[in-house]
Amino acid sequence: MTTYDIALIGFGGVNRTLAELIATRNEALRSGLGFGLRVVAITDLRLGSLVQPDGIDLSMALGLGGGSETFAEHGGSADTNNESVIRSCTADIICEATFTNPDDGEPAVSHVRWALESGKSVCTTNKGPVALRGAELNSLAAQNGVYFEYEGAVMSGTPVIRLAKKMFSGLRLNGFEGILNGTSNYVLGRMEAGLDFEAAVSEAQELGYAEANPAADIEGYDVQLKVLILANELLDAGIELKDVRRQGISTVTAEDVRTASRNGRRWKLVGSARRNPDGTVTAGVAPVAVPLDHGLAGVSGATNAVSFDTDLLGPVTVSGPGAGRVETAYALLSDIIAIHSAKTGAAAHA
Numbered sequence: 001m002t003t004y005d006i007a008l009i010g011f012g013g014v015n016r017t018l019a020e021l022i023a024t025r026n027e028a029l030r031s032g033l034g035f036g037l038r039v040v041a042i043t044d045l046r047l048g049s050l051v052q053p054d055g056i057d058l059s060m061a062l063g064l065g066g067g068s069e070t071f072a073e074h075g076g077s078a079d080t081n082n083e084s085v086i087r088s089c090t091a092d093i094i095c096e097a098t099f100t101n102p103d104d105g106e107p108a109v110s111h112v113r114w115a116l117e118s119g120k121s122v123c124t125t126n127k128g129p130v131a132l133r134g135a136e137l138n139s140l141a142a143q144n145g146v147y148f149e150y151e152g153a154v155m156s157g158t159p160v161i162r163l164a165k166k167m168f169s170g171l172r173l174n175g176f177e178g179i180l181n182g183t184s185n186y187v188l189g190r191m192e193a194g195l196d197f198e199a200a201v202s203e204a205q206e207l208g209y210a211e212a213n214p215a216a217d218i219e220g221y222d223v224q225l226k227v228l229i230l231a232n233e234l235l236d237a238g239i240e241l242k243d244v245r246r247q248g249i250s251t252v253t254a255e256d257v258r259t260a261s262r263n264g265r266r267w268k269l270v271g272s273a274r275r276n277p278d279g280t281v282t283a284g285v286a287p288v289a290v291p292l293d294h295g296l297a298g299v300s301g302a303t304n305a306v307s308f309d310t311d312l313l314g315p316v317t318v319s320g321p322g323a324g325r326v327e328t329a330y331a332l333l334s335d336i337i338a339i340h341s342a343k344t345g346a347a348a349h350a
C-alpha cells in the first residue's frame with residue numbers, strides 16, 4: 001500500500017483541517033482510495049517548524065496554537081525555516097496554505113518553486129501563485145516530472161477547474177460569470193437580513209470564510225485573482241491581473257440593499273470573463289443588483305456558483321461551497337487523489 005508523505009506549509013484553518021482529516025480518516029482513505037497519508041513536516045509563522053520523517057504526532061500539533069508554545073518545545077524550531085524544510089524534508093507532496101498575497105503571490109510563489117525544483121508535487125489553495133505565476137509554475141512542475149494542483153484556489157472544494165478542463169474539452173467556452181467569493185456573498189445576505197456591515201464581516205471571519213485581511217474579499221481582490229485563474233486556465237486568455245477590472249462591495253450601502261430588495265433585486269459580487277469576436281478576453285469583477293429570477297440571485301451564504309457559456313450545451317452552471325475550512329481542506333485531498341490517480345494511471349486526473 002502506498003503512503004504519501006506530506007508537508008503542511010501554513011498551519012491555519014485549512015491545513016489544520018486537512019491534518020484532522022488525515023488523523024481521523026486515514027484508514028478509510030487506505031481502504032477506499034488505496035493510499036495512506038503521513039505528515040512529516042509542518043511550518044507556520046506562529047508555531048515555527050517541525051520535521052519528523054517517521055511522522056508527526058498530529059494530536060500534539062493540533063493541540064498547539066492557543067498559546068505561546070511553538071514547535072521548539074517539541075523537537076522542532078521556533079522559526080519557519082521554509083526553504084530548508086521544503087527543499088530537504090522527505091515529503092512527496094507539499095500542501096501550501098499560507099496567506100494569499102494578491103500583489104505578487106509571495107512568499108507562496110517561492111514555497112511552490114522550492115518544492116517543484118526539489119522534485120516534490122504541490123497542492124495549494126493559495127490563489128497568489130496560481131493566478132500570478134501559474135504558467136511558470138506549471139512548466140516547472142512538468143520539467144521536474146511532478147504535479148502542481150490547485151483545485152481549491154477557486155470555489156474551495158467544489159470541483160470547477162478540473163471538471164471544466166476535463167468535461168468541456170470537446171466544446172468551445174465563450175465565457176463565464178459567477179459568484180466566486182463566499183465572504184462577500186455571505187455579508188451581502190446578512191445585510192439583507194438587517195445586520196450591519198462590520199458585524200456581518202466578523203461572522204464571516206468566525207466561520208473561516210474570510211481572508212486574513214478581509215479587505216481582499218470585500219474590495220474584490222480575491223475574485224479578481226479567481227477570474228484571472230479561470231480566464232487563463234479555461235479560456236486560454238493570456239491576461240494579467242491588471243486586465244481584470246475590479247470593484248468590490250464596500251460601495252454597496254445598507255440603503256442600496258434595502259432599495260434593491262423593494263425593487264425585486266439582490267446585490268451580488270459578480271466575476272466574469274467573455275471572449276470577444278477578435279479573440280481577446282474582457283474580464284472583471286463588480287457588484288450587480290440582479291433581478292430575483294436571475295440564476296445567481298438564489299445563491300446564498302458562502303455558496304458560490306459559476307455559469308459557463310458553452311457553444312454546444314449553452315449555459316452550464318456549477319454550484320457549491322465557495323469557502324470554509326472543511327470544504328477547502330477537501331480541495332487539498334482531491335488534489336492528492338488527482339496526483340495519486342495520475343501516478344497510478346487511474347482515471348480521476350484531468
Ligand SMILES: NC(=O)C1=CN([C@@H]2O[C@H](COP(=O)(O)OP(=O)(O)OC[C@H]3O[C@@H](n4cnc5c(N)ncnc54)[C@H](O)[C@@H]3O)[C@@H](O)[C@H]2O)C=CC1
Nearest residue numbers: 010011012013014044045097098099100125126323324328
Ligand atoms: N478558508 C477558506 O475558506 C479558503 C481559503 N483559501 C486560501 O487558503 C489559504 C489558507 O487559508 P486559511 O487556512 O483559511 O488561512 P489562515 O489565515 O487560517 O491560515 C494561514 C496560516 O498560514 C500561516 N502562514 C502565513 N505565512 C506563512 C509563512 N510564510 N510560512 C509559514 N506559515 C505561514 C499563518 O500563520 C496561518 O496560520 C489562503 O491562501 C486562502 O486564501 C482558499 C479557498 C477557501
Ligand SMILES: N[C@@H](CC=O)C(=O)O
Nearest residue numbers: 181182183209211323
Ligand atoms: N476568502 C475566500 C475564501 C476562498 O477563496 C472567500 O470568502 O471566498
